[in-house]
Amino acid sequence: NAGVTQTPKFRVLKTGQSMTLLCAQDMNHEYMYWYRQDPGMGLRLIHYSVGEGTTAKGEVPDGYNVSRLKKQNFLLGLESAAPSQTSVYFCASNPRATYEQYFGPGTRLTVT
Amino acid sequence: KQEVTQIPAALSVPEGENLVLNCSFTDSAIYNLQWFRQDPGKGLTSLLLIQSSQREQTSGRLNASLDKSSGRSTLYIAASQPGDSATYLCAPLSGGYNKLIFGAGTRLAVHP
Numbered sequence: 720n721a722g723v724t725q726t727p728k729f730r731v732l733k734t735g736q737s738m739t740l741l742c743a744q745d746m747n748h749e750y751m752y753w754y755r756q757d758p759g760m761g762l763r764l765i766h767y768s769v770g771e772g773t774t775a776k777g778e779v780p781d782g783y784n785v786s787r788l789k790k791q792n793f794l795l796g797l798e799s800a801a802p803s804q805t806s807v808y809f810c811a812s813n814p815r816a817t818y819e820q821y822f823g824p825g826t827r828l829t830v831t
Numbered sequence: 832k833q834e835v836t837q838i839p840a841a842l843s844v845p846e847g848e849n850l851v852l853n854c855s856f857t858d859s860a861i862y863n864l865q866w867f868r869q870d871p872g873k874g875l876t877s878l879l880l881i882q883s884s885q886r887e888q889t890s891g892r893l894n895a896s897l898d899k900s901s902g903r904s905t906l907y908i909a910a911s912q913p914g915d916s917a918t919y920l921c922a923p924l925s926g927g928y929n930k931l932i933f934g935a936g937t938r939l940a941v942h943p
Contacts (some may be wrong), residue, residue, distance in 0.1 A: 723874075731916075739887075752931075761835070761920070761933040777930065809874060817862050817924060820931060822875040 720745050723823035725810050731829045732800045740795040740826050742810030750813050751793040752777075752820065753785065755806040762809065768793055769816070800830045833858040833925050844941055850908040852857035852937045855919035859902050861923040865931065866895050866906050869918045878919075879906075911941045 726741045749770050754762040764777030768787040784796045784805060793812075797804060799811065810823040834857045836927045844850060854864075869876040879895045881904070883887045887896040894907040904921055918938045922931040 728916075759935060761935045762922075762931075764930055764935075767930075812935075819865065819877050819880045821877065824874040 720731055722746065723810055723821050725808075725823040725826050727826060728824070729827050731831065732769065732797075733831055734801060735808070736800050737798050738800065739797075740808055740810075740828075742793045742795070742812075742823060743791055743811075744812040745791060745813075745822075746789070746814070746821070748807075748812035748814050748821075750816055751787065752811045753783075753793065754794045754809045755779065756810065756825075757806050758811060760827075765795065765808075802830050804828065805830045833923065833930075833932040833933035834900075835921060835923065835932050837919075837921060837937050838902060839937060840935065841938040842940070844911060844939075845941050846911060846912050846941055848941075850911055850939070852906040852919050852921075852939070854904040854906070854934055856902045856904075856923045856925075856932070858923075858925055859899050861899060861925045864895075864897055864904050864923045865907040866893075866897065866904075867922065869920060869936070871917075899942060900941070908939075911939075913941050913943055914940060931943050 723744045752767040753765040756762045766785040771790040775787045808826045811820040813820045838853045865880045866878045879888045881897040892909040918936040920936045922933045
C-alpha cells in the first residue's frame, strides 16, 4: 500500500493564479482532511470530507475549495492564490472520525 | 475553543536520557488524543492514540498518558537515541469529533 500520497510535492505560483492539489489514499478510508502548516501556528484544518460526494469546512476554509468525487481522492483548489496561502499543505485520512489519522508527505506551496 | 499548548518548545539532550514531553488542552471534552512525530520536511507519523477512556498507551520505548479532567497528556520517551530527533506534536480530537487540534510541537534533538 502506498498509503496517502500528494501531488505535487512543490509548487510556486504567482498571485492570482489557480491550482489544484491532489490527495489520494489506497486504504479505503471514508474520512479525508486537508491541513495547512505554518511556522509557529501548528496544523490547522482547512476542509474535510466524511465520505464520497461530501465536504465540510474546517477552521480556515476561506480562499479554498474542495471536491471528493471519488472515495480515494480529495482535491484542494485555490482559485486565486494569495501570498497568505504560502504554506505546507498536508492531506490525511482515516476510516472513522475517532480512528488514527494517516498523513501524506505534504505539498510545499509558495505564492509570490 | 480548544487550545493546545506544548512545553517545552525545544529540548536538547544527550543520548540515553529519559524524556517527558508535555501537552495541555483547554477543553476536556475530547474523544481521544493522538501523538505524532514529524521529521524535517516530512509528513506526520502517528505514534500513539489514547482513547478518552484510557489512562495510558505504550509502544516500545514510548508511553503516553492522558488525564482528561485536568486537560493534560505526557509523552515519555525512554533511553533516548539520536534517531528520536524530530518534532513531536500532540492533537486532541474534539469539537464535533472531526477536528484534530494541534499544538505547535516540541522540537527534540538527541545528540550522541
